[in-house]
Amino acid sequence: MQSRCCATIRARANTRSSTPSTSRWSRTRSRSAPDLSGGGGRPAAFLFPQGNRSMDPVSATDRYLATIPAARAALATAYTQGGHWLVLWGWLFSVLVPILILRTGLMRRIAAKVAGEKDRKNRAVFAVAVTFFLLHWLLLLPWDAYADWWRERSYGITSIAGGAWFAQSLISAIFSAISGGVFLVLLYLLIRRTGRHWWLWGTGISAVALFGAIVLQPLLLGPVFQKFTPLPQGPVRETVVAIAHETGTAADQIVIAHGRDGPSYTARVDGLGSFARIVLGEGLVATPVDTAALRAVVAHEIGHYKHQHLLWLTLFMTVLVAVALLAIDRLFTNVARLLGAGDTRIADPAALPVLAVIFATFVFVTTPLINTALRSVELDADRYGLDHAREPDGAARALLKTVDYRAPSPGRIEEILFYEHPSIRHRIENAVAWKAEHPAAAPATAR
Numbered sequence: 001m002q003s004r005c006c007a008t009i010r011a012r013a014n015t016r017s018s019t020p021s022t023s024r025w026s027r028t029r030s031r032s033a034p035d036l037s038g039g040g041g042r043p044a045a046f047l048f049p050q051g052n053r054s055m056d057p058v059s060a061t062d063r064y065l066a067t068i069p070a071a072r073a074a075l076a077t078a079y080t081q082g083g084h085w086l087v088l089w090g091w092l093f094s095v096l097v098p099i100l101i102l103r104t105g106l107m108r109r110i111a112a113k114v115a116g117e118k119d120r121k122n123r124a125v126f127a128v129a130v131t132f133f134l135l136h137w138l139l140l141l142p143w144d145a146y147a148d149w150w151r152e153r154s155y156g157i158t159s160i161a162g163g164a165w166f167a168q169s170l171i172s173a174i175f176s177a178i179s180g181g182v183f184l185v186l187l188y189l190l191i192r193r194t195g196r197h198w199w200l201w202g203t204g205i206s207a208v209a210l211f212g213a214i215v216l217q218p219l220l221l222g223p224v225f226q227k228f229t230p231l232p233q234g235p236v237r238e239t240v241v242a243i244a245h246e247t248g249t250a251a252d253q254i255v256i257a258h259g260r261d262g263p264s265y266t267a268r269v270d271g272l273g274s275f276a277r278i279v280l281g282e283g284l285v286a287t288p289v290d291t292a293a294l295r296a297v298v299a300h301e302i303g304h305y306k307h308q309h310l311l312w313l314t315l316f317m318t319v320l321v322a323v324a325l326l327a328i329d330r331l332f333t334n335v336a337r338l339l340g341a342g343d344t345r346i347a348d349p350a351a352l353p354v355l356a357v358i359f360a361t362f363v364f365v366t367t368p369l370i371n372t373a374l375r376s377v378e379l380d381a382d383r384y385g386l387d388h389a390r391e392p393d394g395a396a397r398a399l400l401k402t403v404d405y406r407a408p409s410p411g412r413i414e415e416i417l418f419y420e421h422p423s424i425r426h427r428i429e430n431a432v433a434w435k436a437e438h439p440a441a442a443p444a445t446a447r
């Protein structure tokens with residue numbers, strides 16, 4: 001995904017697939033972040049003193065946020081709030097496109113032709129599914145090109161060329177069509193064989209599919225889109241190895257990603273256990289490196305890894321999928337009639353667009369719930385990062401660099417509905433509060 005964070009975990013309503021990179025700390029434009037280095041290349045904690053129990057997190061955070069230039073903050077707000085509307089439009093298109101495909105009757109013709117007289121049901125499902133996914137991608141392409149590429153480029157979030165973006169989109173679409181086709185062959189098999197409890201069995205294979213999409217796909221597809229290299233010798237490597245050592249993490253699991261977006265301030269965790277990869281963006285390790293911020297970000301990512309957040313999110317998404325499949329089971333007949341599919345049965349692959357409409361709507365309605373799960377693991381990783389890196393100022397500076405793609409001070413409701421990470425204000429307040437609670441914890445970079 002490359003959408004930009006744990007959001008990539010969400011089971012997307014539409015079929016466009018992207019590498020579900022997870023837990024991305026941040027991403028910034030190439031524009032320089034506010035200078036909080038304090039000069040001399042040494043980050044200074046000048047905004048609030050260490051271990052001052054009387055300091056007020058809100059006013060200390062205000063002072064941090066006041067360093068963001070007004071024009072930059074305004075642009076970030078425009079980008080963020082415009083992005084909220086994209087959720088609504090995205091759902092609308094993810095409903096309209098399947099309806100359009102349903103109305104053409106193409107799915108019914110393909111199902112009948114492939115099944116033939118020998119009634120080859122599995123082949124029919126696969127043919128219908130692959131055609132549906134590819135058509136869905138093609139019809140949504142103008143919208144995706146606007147939302148995922150043109151808009152991101154116009155706000156300076158990405159610098160990827162149109163041709164490269166299209167190639168990645170196409171590769172993802174083909175991967176999704178084939179893997180989605182295989183999944184649906186199994187799902188329809190269960191629908192035909194297991195009777196009214198098919199949705200429960202379907203949840204079982206969905207858990208396996210989600211595990212593949214969230215945990216394995218980034219490891220398999222990641223190298224197609226990005227080049228990974230080990231950390232070169234030097235101060236960055238020393239910093240990363242030190243924090244890895246302090247947390248008992250293998251430093252060779254930490255790599256630098258090159259490509260796609262060019263220099264960027266990002267980090268994420270791909271995979272699980274000994275197969276996991278902590279991926280640092282080029283911007284994070286570009287010189288001059290803010291060592292305290294780097295420690296804070298790496299410790300946050302190690303927190304995701306140590307606390308098995310990918311696994312917990314996979315379990316959470318599995319529960320949501322169970323509810324989604326139950327909703328499909330209960331609503332199918334009425335929605336099919338509503339969409340003009342007549343008295344069709346749920347086991348008929350030609351009615352796949354009806355399932356897609358219900359599923360897309362379910363994902364849309366549960367977006368705040370999914371975002372809340374994502375925010376809660378981010379808060380947990382923040383806490384782990386603060387406890388282990390002991391760099392609240394570094395964490396705050398790193399957060400300020402993420403301001404371009406997410407307005408820092410949303411309203412409470414706005415944050416609950418739309419934010420996949422807690423707001424920058426919220427996270428800096430936590431860092432300040434941590435600092436006040438740990439008067440003896442001198443930052444490691446100050447020793």
Ligand SMILES: [Zn+2]
Nearest residue numbers: 023024378381
């Ligand atoms: Zn994170």
